[in-house]
Amino acid sequence: MAFDFYAVPRPDAQLEALKAYFPKFPPVDRRFKYVDFLGSGAYGACVRLRELSMDEKTSRDIVIKQAGTEEHRRELRWEIDRLKRIAGSLHIVQLLDIQSSPFFDFDVEKAALIQENPDMARDLRADYEKAGYLLGPMLVIELLENGSVKDFINKAKAHKVTRLPNRLIWRFFLCLVRACIALAYPRRAGNGQFFEVIPPGDQAPSDFTQTDWQTGNVMMGGIYTDQFEHQTSPILKLIDFGVWEDAVKFDLLYNGPNEKGVAHDIFGAGTVIFNTIALDPFLLSPWDTPGQYQIQRSGQTREITTLAVGITRNLDSPKYAHLDRELVSLLAQCLAPSPADRPPLRDLFDSLMKGVERPPEEYGVGVSDGNPQGTGPGVPGGNPPETDLAALELLQKIIYEAPPPW
Ligand SMILES: Nc1ncnc2c1ncn2[C@@H]1O[C@H](COP(=O)(O)OP(=O)(O)OP(=O)(O)O)[C@@H](O)[C@H]1O
Structure with missing residues (x-):
């Protein structure tokens, strides 16, 4: 059978969803603030977040890269692995550690249930599941502020x-x-x-x-x-x-x-x-x-x-x-x-x-x-x-x- 290019799942829809994700679900850990969608390439999409330090006195901007399909998530895992091998090299983008995930927190859903608001809890969960692919690996890197x-x-x-x-x-x-x-x-x-x-x-x-x-x-x-x-x-x-x-x-x-x-x-x-x-x-x-x-x-x-x-x-x-x-x-x-x-x-x-x-x-x-x-x-x-x-x-x-x- 001839190769059907159009039958291959395209990541664009999921990447669009990543673009929509943070404006819709502001990070529950209030130390993170969504700043911007930076762009997407052949397999990943990058967003810019601001992260407050634990004592909330300083902040830094970070980039989160995610991928939209299982194949691209594998690529992203390779990218993380390869970047770890050269971590610290000044002329290579730096991997960063973050203390908690900026993504959805189940506590919000729990809080809605505690407030006896099952409709809200249900909507939250449905929206979250739509964006559920975001659960894949997450590359966290320094922001390079002056573009490519x-x-x-x-x-x-x-x-x-x-x-x-x-x-x-x-x-x-x-x-x-x-x-x-x-x-x-x-x-x-x-x-x-x-x-x-x-x-x-x-x-x-x-x-x-x-x-x-x-x-x-x-x-x-x-x-x-x-x-x-x-x-x-x-x-x-x-x-x-x-x-x-x-x-x-x-x-x-x-x-x-x-x-x-x-x-x-x-x-x-x-x-x-x-x-x-x-x-x-x-x-x-x-x-x-x-x-x-x-x-x-x-x-x-x-x-x-x-x-x-x-x-x-x-x-x-x-x-x-x-x-x-x-x-x-x-x-x-x-x-x-x-x-x-x-x-x-x-x-x-x-x-x-x-x-x-x-x-x-x-x-x-x-x-x-x-x-x-x-x-x-x-x-x-x-x-x-x-x-x-x-x-x-x-x-x-x-x-x-x-x-x-x-
Ligand atoms: N550290 C960074 N700081 C600022 N912007 C970034 C950073 N990393 C990536 N970007 C932006 O996000 C976009 C997508 O990132 P990236 O090139 O890593 O995705 P990709 O899917 O691997 O792309 P490609 O098509 O080149 O394979 C880039 O075009 C770049 O503009």
Whole structure:
């Protein structure tokens, strides 16, 4: 019999019910307050709640993710399990503990019965049973307040921003490579959070992989003045570690043949950076036709095949002429179809660290970078200076300000 796509139960109705649930049944534990429905993806839906501390003196915002069908609940259990393996990694969304469930409390039904109001008790129970699928697993994670990189790109476009300063791109790239380290060398914090580092020695990386690298699955957190890497740009964190159960069963945790683990994740990080530079969440596809690009590696010039041609072939255009060529070279290597042409994780990390440690006046100036365009400040037609302040102002505008209506 032919596969009937439409016969497969769709989760949308249940996810709609989750959307309706909290406005209808405010959490009975009064320490929780419903704030917003954040969105739904292929298998889960997320709501934002505010949780008061036990002494009710402080509060934090949390995200609850639930799934609408048994199959998707299995995926959610996998996601919880996978996130536990890397709990504490700063560039991965954090799991949170909550003291009680924000969902329906049978005491309410009991209270209605005690008040001898069986009609109310019956209605409550009927409504609750309709939403009964919500009893499945619940993922509780930190709120990442500044939306996804995909939202960021769309907002930048709405503000008519045509290019991003190098200093931001270097920092975003470093965040994603820290996330790659979290996956390559998974470890769990006892408590607290840690910057991901590559262990000394030649420990082989794991096969732990993010199977769905895309700008919608990279979220923006806050700017932290006490963290050098996040002082002038928001921290980026990976979300969405759900996996299709068959992928686990058949060991298919990758998106391409013979490829999983760190080489896959480096490529994934490259796709997100490519789309961020291009300010287009969908510009790059693994099915694009690759081209050649000359890179420097270990002091030697080499030609590699890369999928980054949308940028490497257009370095004369006003959109990309300002890019540090070293940054373009790293991106081109990450997007090499052949894993052997991608940079080793340690080299990539070291280059990005050097990139963010540059003196502020050295970004995008071209000359020190061997940039033939010489696009630096003072060059006729060159870039405006890329100061920290200018980058911060741009970020503020994109993230917080409403775009002009025209
Ligand atoms: N920690 C978070 N903070 C803020 N918003 C979040 C967070 N996690 C998820 N979201 C929002 O909720 C939406 C759905 O979440 P998520 O991507 O995890 O669902 P999914 O079903 O796994 O999606 P996908 O289709 O990518 O598999 C996301 O698009 C995102 O906008």
